[in-house]
Amino acid sequence: MGTNDWWYQPCLDNIKKLHGTMCSEEHCNSTIVKDYSENYCNCTDVYPNGCDPVRYQGCCSYSATSPVPILELGCYCCCGCFANETPVAVDLKTYKAIAEFNPGDLVYVADNADLTKWSQKQVLFSNGAGGNSSAITMIKLTYEVSDGKLDHLFVSRDQLFYMTDKKMKSASRLVPDQDQLVFYDGTTAMVKSLEVGKYKKGLHHIATSLGPATTMDGHLMLAKGIVCGDYALQLGLGGGQSDSKSLVANHAQLPEFGTKEYFEKYKHVIGNALKAHHPEHKPEDFDSSVFEVFGKRGPVIIPESAQHFVSKEQAISILENPESNISPVYSGIGDDLVKYLFTMFQGFYPDVIFYYDKVNQMPNAYSFFEYGKSFVVVNGGLARVALMDFDTLAFVIAHELGHLYGGVPKNDEDYTCEGQSDFFAITGVLPKVWYGLSSGPIISQAIETLTSFFDLINPKLRTGKKGNTCMHISTDCRLEAMKAAFHMMPLPACAGGPVDPKLQVESALPITDKTGTILVVTYNVPVDPKSATAIGNYVFDPILSVNAARIDPTNPSVVNLHTIMGKPGSYSVCVYDVTSAKGEPLIKGDNCASFKF
Known part of the structure; x- marks a missing residue:
């Protein structure tokens, strides 16, 4: 594992969502952790994930971007690329599935960037994730082999392909009806479509070196005859460790397909977040037991009432x-x-x-x-x-x-x-x-x-x-x-909860005139007439009798209580269940006032 891996940043983003940290590169690359990760990410019997007690298609949900927990250290590594069954050249005429390559096996590679010399080299690195119980998100890259005849490769987003200008370009930045892939003999194949879906056979990568490649020499292999980079070259270019001239111009700034920027830049291409193709090309159907194109089933129908x-x-x-x-x-x-x-x-x-x-x-x-x-x-x-x-x-x-x-x-x-x-x-x-x-x-x-x-x-x-x-x-x-x-x-x-208390009793002042005694109760805001004129909402100590309660015609924050005068002395009135004109209840502790006769 290294910070140059294409899946490193997405995996790190997943780890951050868990509020976790990445283990050191040295620890993740140790033999014991690599063996553990291989078993964990492939959901073997030791680490079955959801594949226990019965294995079934798709039970192993891990992909290259899945975090691998290292329990004793409290940190994570990653599963971290071709589909398992992609045919890769052993020599000019012989191919075998990429997942079948082991360290020490021979793979056919170009010795230079001009593709003028080819030879066999030993595979020094071979690893993968998923397997037949997995369903890994990958890109189906369709290209035209000859007039009207199509073929395809299942690849990761950052799989590198050799272009006609002798530069490398990642799969997710390829453009249908513009970019051409290159065969061993220099003939070309026009890219026709890019589709995202679930590949159900696992993914794998190999390399002719253990570290990132600094040049294309010895790191260009053949997948179905198409010239592409091995894993070491992918690491080197991704981390900027190889000659920058190996990438197409402004590669990092090129938009990835599925984004708004991609379709704004390449107006001859149609599609959405899941596919890109020329209007006159209809992506071919494929066996859904191997590769299930996203969006084929249509969007999930969400009811209007949801x-x-x-x-x-x-x-x-x-x-x-x-x-x-x-x-x-x-x-x-x-x-x-x-x-x-x-x-x-x-x-x-x-x-x-x-x-x-x-x-x-x-x-x-x-x-x-x-x-x-x-x-x-x-x-x-x-x-x-x-x-x-x-x-x-x-x-x-x-x-x-x-x-x-x-x-x-x-x-x-x-x-x-x-x-x-x-x-x-x-x-x-x-x-x-x-x-x-x-x-x-x-x-x-x-x-x-x-x-x-x-x-x-x-x-x-x-x-x-x-x-x-x-x-x-x-x-x-x-x-x-x-x-x-x-x-x-x-x-x-x-x-929608109870209205916040805002009503306060500010004062109570007795006034005597020829009609009797009126207790003027003043609130901090206008009050609700119905609750404020309910005599039972006013409690006196000592007890006083109230004959009527009316809102003051000149001030909606004042209630006039017509009382029968008691003995001279100190009194208090406490108000309950009265609300403001806006429905706001009384503030507890601010609902009483004292006065004297």
Whole structure:
């Protein structure tokens, strides 16, 4: 393992989402850790992951970007590239699957960048991840061998290919109907399409050296006759250790396919986050038992009545904000975290169907009742937001469960309101899944991260709708609801909770005229006439009789109590159940006043 590996940064991003650290390169490259990683990442019988007690297609969920926990040190290494079955040349006429190469075997390589001399060299490095029980996200690269005849390779995003200008270019930066791959004899094959999907046979890489390559010499091999770089060259170019002239011009600045920048730059190409091709070329169908193209099944249908973690408009705002730094579908970032969290929550909510819509780039999550079932859906785009970590994803799932089970207040569709769902996630869901105090650090980290997450939304879309305390509250109100739950306070009024106490009794002053004695009770704000004129809401010590109560016609903050005069002396009046004109209750301790007759 090295910092130059193509999967290093995505794996490091996954480790950061776990609030973990990467082990030293020396430790990860030690023989014992390599052997352990090989077993761990391939889900062997010793480390079966989800492949126990019965192995089945896709049970091994690890990919090159999956963290490998090193328990004794409390840090992580990585699984970390061709598909296992890719034919690689042993000599000019003989090929075998790349996964069958072992250290010491011979591989056919070009001795120079001009491809004028070829020879056999020993494989010094051979490693892989996945296997027949895995489903690894890879790119299907389709190219035209001859007029109308197509072929393909399954590759990682950073697999390097030799171009017609004798430079190298990564798979994710190739452009259909523009870039041409090169065969052993110098003939070319036009790139026709790029597609992202699940490859179900594992991945593998080999190299003719143990360290990063500094030149192309001896590191250009043949995959199905196509000239491409070995793993050592991939490391060297990725880390900038080889001659910069080996890469196509401005390689690092070229957009990766699936991004908005890619389609803006190459306007002759159509597609989306999952594919890119020329309008006149239709990507070929393929055996889904080997490679399942993302998007073939169509998007997950979310009912109109479904509840969202953020509104549709807010999600679009996050998607379009460059600071969100949402990684491409094929990065693998966030996948393991969501799948693990679903496994955790499933144990406590067995009747809920949890679904990870990996290919959906919209940064959102949903919950709904349909066909008599409860559903929680998390989009891959949300998991791939740069700042979205393990704790916050746990909160998102808990929030969606809050919509289903959080109680009142509810909206017109009989789902729990937004703020109460945030509140219930902290009071009812997370402490259920993480026993005792163990949920505390998760909650506090989630609130901190969500504060930054909400900042990714256009400020105009953070304010909510005035007067709506259920589904259209502000992001500040949502954070207030979370903090209230964490600090054992009631749901705030902005989120549908009890109105915050603001009413105070400022004074009580007796006035005697020809009609009798009037006790003038003054409040700090205008009062609700109905509750303020209810005689039973005023309690005197010593007891006084009140005949009537009326709002002062000149001041809505004053109530005139018509009393029967008692004995001269000191008195007090305490007010209960009176609210302000806005419905705000009395502040406890500020509801009494003293006076003298």
